[in-house]
Amino acid sequence: NAGVTQTPKFRVLKTGQSMTLLCAQDMNHEYMYWYRQDPGMGLRLIHYSVGEGTTAKGEVPDGYNVSRLKKQNFLLGLESAAPSQTSVYFCASSSIQGSFYEQYFGPGTRLTVT
Amino acid sequence: AQSVSQHNHHVILSEAASLELGCNYSYGGTVNLFWYVQYPGQHLQLLLKYFSGDPLVKGIKGFEAEFIKSKFSFNLRKPSVQWSDTAEYFCAVDTGGFKTIFGAGTRLFVKA
Numbered sequence: 001n002a003g004v005t006q007t008p009k010f011r012v013l014k015t016g017q018s019m020t021l022l023c024a025q026d027m028n029h030e031y032m033y034w035y036r037q038d039p040g041m042g043l044r045l046i047h048y049s050v051g052e053g054t055t056a057k058g059e060v061p062d063g064y065n066v067s068r069l070k071k072q073n074f075l076l077g078l079e080s081a082a083p084s085q086t087s088v089y090f091c092a093s094s095s096i097q098g099s100f101y102e103q104y105f106g107p108g109t110r111l112t113v114t
Numbered sequence: 115a116q117s118v119s120q121h122n123h124h125v126i127l128s129e130a131a132s133l134e135l136g137c138n139y140s141y142g143g144t145v146n147l148f149w150y151v152q153y154p155g156q157h158l159q160l161l162l163k164y165f166s167g168d169p170l171v172k173g174i175k176g177f178e179a180e181f182i183k184s185k186f187s188f189n190l191r192k193p194s195v196q197w198s199d200t201a202e203y204f205c206a207v208d209t210g211g212f213k214t215i216f217g218a219g220t221r222l223f224v225k226a
Contacts (some may be wrong), residue, residue: 004157035216040123042204042216043158090158102148103214105158 002026004106006091012112013081021109022075023091031094032074033058033103034066036087043090049074081113116141118207120217127195128225135190135220137205146208147188149179150216153201161203164188175199197226 007022023032030051035043035058045058049068063085065077074093078085088110092103121136139145149161163172169181179190188205205217 005148040218042118042207044216045214092158099226102160105150107157 003092004091006045006089006106006109008109009107010110012114013078015082018077018079019081019111020078021089021091021111023074023076023093023106024072025091025104027093027095027104028071029093030071030096030113031105032068033092033094034064034074034076035090035092036085037090038062038076038087038109046074046076046089047064053083081111083113085111086113087111116207116209116213118215118217120160120203120205120220122220122225123218124221124223125225126225128135129197131220131224133183133190133192133199135203135205137188138219139185139186139188139205139207139215140205141209142158143209146179147179148206148208148214149168149173149188150204150206151201152204152219158204161190164216175194195222195224197224200224 004025033048034046037043044060046064047066052071055066067075069095087110090108091106094103118139143199151161152158162171164171164181165178172178177192181188202219202221204219206214208214
């Protein structure tokens with residue numbers, strides 16, 4: 001099992017450029033999440049998904065869009081990147097079975113917007 | 115608004131010292147509580163969790179945490195830290211409805 005993987009690991013964008021971050025999980029988890037981690041602020045939820053074809057806003061959704069076309073994949077898009085979106089982005093997944101609230105995290109994507 | 119407070123942002127200890135990291139949350143209902151750890155260059159991984167039952171929970175690598183409902187606290191402890199415990203530690207509270215709130219994190223540095 002690879003667990004949760006994220007692509008790419010690092011990216012530098014210029015203001016106004018767009019990009020998509022890919023998250024994939026091979027644990028057949030129903031729920032998936034995108035967080036951003038900023039110094040001194042912990043992790044903040046951007047968007048989440050409770051199943052294929054469904055998404056919902058988290059705490060800081062502005063400037064981001066997401067899609068969950070397949071159960072195993074959760075994409076995070078930045079349509080017009082801004083310097084305020086410089087951050088480390090983590091994807092996570094969790095299962096409806098067992099320890100429902102325990103989340104499994106990916107390795108993160110470090111994004112710099114100049 | 116619901117929140118999670120971690121009292122110390124940076125902690126420096128010598129090896130073999132005891133560790134206690136504070137975590138308080140603001141929510142009056144039922145909660146599920148977690149401590150996650152992020153070792154340098156790695157992703158977050160679960161250290162321990164509390165859902166119900168015995169308020170003293172034991173996790174991996176000798177860590178334990180105690181849930182004190184009356185104090186809205188879930189402090190993390192370890193009797194004797196090692197250099198390999200150098201990491202950032204996050205307290206997290208789940209109040210249901212996909213709302214897991216993370217604290218700001220505590221960076222622990224253990225001197226060899």
